[in-house]
Amino acid sequence: MKKKFSFKRYIAPLALVGALACQDLEEKPQGFVSTDNFYATIEQGEAALTASMNALWEAWAPGYSYGYGNFIYDDQLLDGDMVIPSDFGGSLWDQHYKALNNVNGVLRAIKRGNFEGIAQDEIDGLEAQARFLRAYNYFALVRLFGDLPLITEDTPDPVISPIRQRTPIADVYELIVSDFQYAVETLPQSWPGAPGKPAKAAAKGLLAKVYLTMATSPLNKTENYAKARDMAADLMDDGTNSLIENVGDVFKPENKYGPEVMWGFNSTSDDPATDAHIWTPEIMDGWGDASIDPTWSDEWLKTPEPRQDAYLILEFDGTPYTEFDEQRPFVRKFTVPYISQDEYENGQTTANLPIIRYADVLLIYAEAANMANGSPTPEAYEAINQVRRRAHNLPINTPDASVDLSGLSKDQFDDAVIQERNVELSFEYDRWFDIIRKRLLVKINTLPHPDYLPNITDDDYLYPIPTYDARILGSQNPGYTSE
Known part of the structure; x- marks a missing residue:
């Protein structure tokens, strides 16, 4: 299996012996590469940022490409019984901090002035990409683990000087917001020839999501609802992105870089993601890992709509899912017909996993506008109704009483938005984050899985800190042990 490009640092040792004894030892050795001077070109810096994403997305690696198991306790995936072990989710901790190590190396080089002779706007663009990625990594980590070791370009080498304290959640969010704000101000509208790189719209979308999350648990800083609404509205108004009109086209290869998918994990034919077989049933020669x-x-x-056939495998070659060996639907978004049959048979999927897309932004706006206003506004209704119309393959911008929501209270509308997020963003690793920020574990398990209820406590809204790091930090999240 072909591996992704990995950017490694080599430090060449110097042996000053015998023949060098009469050399001028004050001469700077031109061939020496150290961690202080390694990054000297934009290409080297961007290679390190590519490596940071590789840490999260490499095929069969413990990040997100084969990462559904890290989100087994949402209500979409099978067998999440809410008995969370004390080593759960540690691979995400490890991979995000590996990614941050690469990102901080680039930011450190910029701060030290390594990029001599390069135009300032190019350096600023590199810094914006790095800060965008740092914000993204910390946004994932702080939601999953709470208080964190906060490592930046100014932090002493944590290997030599281990960090022994965790930064409070609110302070982590201060860095996340600052980094995303810089990215919003500095990133270009697009990167011609490099569509996988984060651009301005992705920064706006993720910053809106950050504000929405800060308005909910655990911070509950409700003043951020208005900030989320306004940031999402700014993105909606600028016209850069839009919904794909036909719901069956959202995940087609020709649409993987827009106009709906604003940024995500990137796969190509020579750099594929984990085999699509993990998402499919036995009748398709699949493995059904992500059930x-x-x-x-x-x-x-219970309420049929075209989106269900677009996002779920409900039949194969005329056989309905009720007659599959597993007798349940499977995930269609990342498999045929959204990759070629040849790719599927060869185990080389080029499907991308979205991290932020325009449907998400519309639903962020709808939720935030309703909560900031105290009741759903006409604009909030229109935002969610556009997603609902598209789900039924109706004209997106034309009101349709058969699917449009209306006449709801604040709480009813909020429930409707969360449910719309539940199905529209299904299996994109988004549901768990909604569950924890809205504190939904008891609600979503009461009817389908009452046997899970005795296993649920407030401690379950955070994953455990990996044992080794918890011992160094001297603290563990409540409800877990570090033994």
């Missing part, structure tokens, strides 16, 4: 909880899909399927 859907049938209680979740049964609830959604």
Whole structure:
């Protein structure tokens, strides 16, 4: 299996012996490469940023490419019984900090002035990409683990001087917001010839999501609802992105870089993601690793809509899912027909996993506008209704009473938005983050899985700190042990 490009640093040792004894030892050795001077070109810096994403997305690696198991306790995936072990989710901790090591190396080089002779706007563009990625990594980590070791370009080498304290959640968010704000101000509208790189719209979308998350648990700083609304509105108004009109086209290869998908994990034919077989049933020669909880899909399927066939495998070659060996639907988003049959048979999927897309932004706006206003505004209704119309393959901008929401209270509308996020963003690793920020574990398990309820406590809204790091830090999240 072909591996992704990995950017490694080599430090060449110097042996000053015998023949060098009469050399001028004050002469700077031109061939010496150290951690202080390694990054000297934009290409080297961007290679390090590519390596940071590689840490999260390499095929069969413990990040997100084969990462559904890290989100097994949402209500979409099978067998998440809410008995969370004390070593759960540690691979995400490790991979995000590996990514941050690469990102901080680039930011450190910029701060030290390594990029001599390069135009300032190019350096600023590199810094914006790095700060965008740092914000993204910390946004994932702080939601999953709470208080964090906060490592930046100014932090002494944590290997030599281990960090022995965790930074409070609110302070981590200060860095996240600052980094995303810089990215919003500095990133270009697009990167011609490099569509996988983060651009301004992705920074706006993720910053809106950060504000929305800060308005909910655990911070509950409700003043951020207005900030989330306004940032999402700014993105909606600038016209850079839009919904794909046909719901069956959202995940087609020709649409993987827009106009709906604003940024995500990137796969190519020579750099594929983990085999699509993990998402498919035995009847498709699949492995069914990422199995859907049938209680979740049964609830959604009570009201039929075209989006269900677009996002779920409900039949294969005329056989309905009720006659599959597993007797449940599977995930279609990242498999055929959204990759070629040849790719599927060869185990080389070029499907991308979205991290932020325009449907998400519309739903962020709808939720934030309703909460900031105290009731759903006409604009909030229109935002969610555009997503609902597209789900039924109706004209997106034309009101349709058959699917449009109306006449809801603040709480009813909020529930409707969260449910719309549940199905629209399904299996994109987004559901767990909604569950924890809205504190939904008891609510979503009461009817389908009452046997899970004794296993649920407030401690379950954070994953455990990996044992080794918890011992160094001298603290563990409540409800877990570090033994």
